[in-house]
Amino acid sequence: MRKEFLPFSIPTIGEEEINEVVDSLRSGWITTGPKVKLFEDAVKEYVGAPFAVALNSATAGLHVALLAMGIGPGDEVITTPMTFAATVNMIVQVGARPVLVDIEPGTLNIDPGLIRAKITERTRALLPVHFAGQPCNMDAIFAIAGEFNLKVLEDAAHAIGTEYAGKRIGSLDSISVFSFHPIKNITTGEGGMVCTRDEHLAEEMSLMKFHGMSREAWKRYSAQGTPNYDIILPGFKYNMLDMQAALGIHQLKKLDAFIDRRTEIAEYYNAAFADVEEIAPPSSAAYDHRHAWHLYTPLIRIERLKIDRDTFMSELKRENIGTGLHFKAVHHHPYYRETLKIPEGELANADYASDRILSLPLFPKMAGEDPRDVVEAVKNVINRNRK
Numbered sequence: 100m101r102k103e104f105l106p107f108s109i110p111t112i113g114e115e116e117i118n119e120v121v122d123s124l125r126s127g128w129i130t131t132g133p134k135v136k137l138f139e140d141a142v143k144e145y146v147g148a149p150f151a152v153a154l155n156s157a158t159a160g161l162h163v164a165l166l167a168m169g170i171g172p173g174d175e176v177i178t179t180p181m182t183f184a185a186t187v188n189m190i191v192q193v194g195a196r197p198v199l200v201d202i203e204p205g206t207l208n209i210d211p212g213l214i215r216a217k218i219t220e221r222t223r224a225l226l227p228v229h230f231a232g233q234p235c236n237m238d239a240i241f242a243i244a245g246e247f248n249l250k251v252l253e254d255a256a257h258a259i260g261t262e263y264a265g266k267r268i269g270s271l272d273s274i275s276v277f278s279f280h281p282i283k284n285i286t287t288g289e290g291g292m293v294c295t296r297d298e299h300l301a302e303e304m305s306l307m308k309f310h311g312m313s314r315e316a317w318k319r320y321s322a323q324g325t326p327n328y329d330i331i332l333p334g335f336k337y338n339m340l341d342m343q344a345a346l347g348i349h350q351l352k353k354l355d356a357f358i359d360r361r362t363e364i365a366e367y368y369n370a371a372f373a374d375v376e377e378i379a380p381p382s383s384a385a386y387d388h389r390h391a392w393h394l395y396t397p398l399i400r401i402e403r404l405k406i407d408r409d410t411f412m413s414e415l416k417r418e419n420i421g422t423g424l425h426f427k428a429v430h431h432h433p434y435y436r437e438t439l440k441i442p443e444g445e446l447a448n449a450d451y452a453s454d455r456i457l458s459l460p461l462f463p464k465m466a467g468e469d470p471r472d473v474v475e476a477v478k479n480v481i482n483r484n485r486k
């Protein structure tokens with residue numbers, strides 16, 4: 100057995116990132132400023148989007164995106180049950196109702212074939228989530244959006260570096276929201292970014308992120324600026340700091356190498372679990388794509404075991420292997436169970452995955468033998484608990 104605990108995720112922070120943060124600290128300007136602008140420009144260039152607005156989280160990004168799209172009370176937004184709570188929480192926060200559509204059993208992404216049946220006269224937007232960094236079927240989603248005149252908001256928290264049909268997520272005709280939380284593919288400590296092709300939406304989101312103020316502080320306080328400002332709308336305080344962008348500038352340069360290493364580990368796991376009956380590895384979408392491998396999320400076939408998924412995770416911990424849970428389905432959380440009242444069996448694929456899913460360690464800094472240790476530990480737990 101492994102001697103030292105292997106966490107499920109550790110960020111890869113280099114000297115470049117550390118020096119850039121120190122540079123911010125020494126510069127006299129630590130909040131939103133030139134480094135945020137640099138990071139926004141770098142993300143625009145990387146994903147191929149004309150507009151990008153940096154924020155202090157992806158949750159803030161979802162919030163301002165929904166508001167900029169004009170989603171509010173009485174509206175319905177169609178999304179997936181296999182996501183982090185922030186996706187649906189923000190729909191509720193703008194006064195709208197999340198409508199959950201079941202997932203595909205293999206990719207665990209929203210099943211576009213089931214969306215039409217959920218569209219009503221109140222439906223205003225589709226909110227796909229690129230689960231684990233594998234893109235949703237965006238052609239199918241845009242076709243439905245076009246047919247019913249719906250807006251598209253992509254929760255791309257897992258998907259910086261993901262490509263769909265040769266295009267990077269962030270460059271499509273929608274708003275995409277990226278997360279830079281420490282477990283995500285690149286990190287700014289906490290942080291998020293919204294990307295869009297729509298200048299008006301970008302302008303709205305940019306105003307909303309900082310009090311609705313006409314000009315940002317660093318422009319007002321600079322030598323050329325004037326301290327005066329106007330409030331254009333009642334905004335939030337969602338701005339990213341230069342200290343955070345300092346990390347992002349260097350993380351982004353390393354993203355492709357990070358994804359290559361993540362892919363290598365994911366492929367190792369796929370091969371290692373191919374003939375393990377008790378494990379169902381994630382499956383690959385049929386369309387052309389690049390998976391960013393934010394997460395490696397097999398399903399544990401608990402019907403073949405004497406233990407449930409939560410016990411499986413604690414058994415792995417005893418083997419010194421950390422795990423994550425991405426995700427317990429949205430409608431299994433008390434608030435959404437009570438407010439959405441999803442009929443039994445309506446989201447059967449999400450129910451199935453929710454009870455069996457776990458996230459195995461997957462991060463670029465994993466040492467050579469770490470993936471092997473993980474596979475060995477998983478097999479040990481299975482062998483101890485087979486029915």
Ligand SMILES: *Cc1c(COP(=O)(O)O)cnc(C)c1O
Pocket residue numbers: 155156157158159182183185186228254256257277278279280289290291
């Ligand atoms: C992490 C995550 C978010 C929230 O990101 P933050 O930057 O932590 O606000 C939203 N949606 C999904 C699917 C996520 O995994």
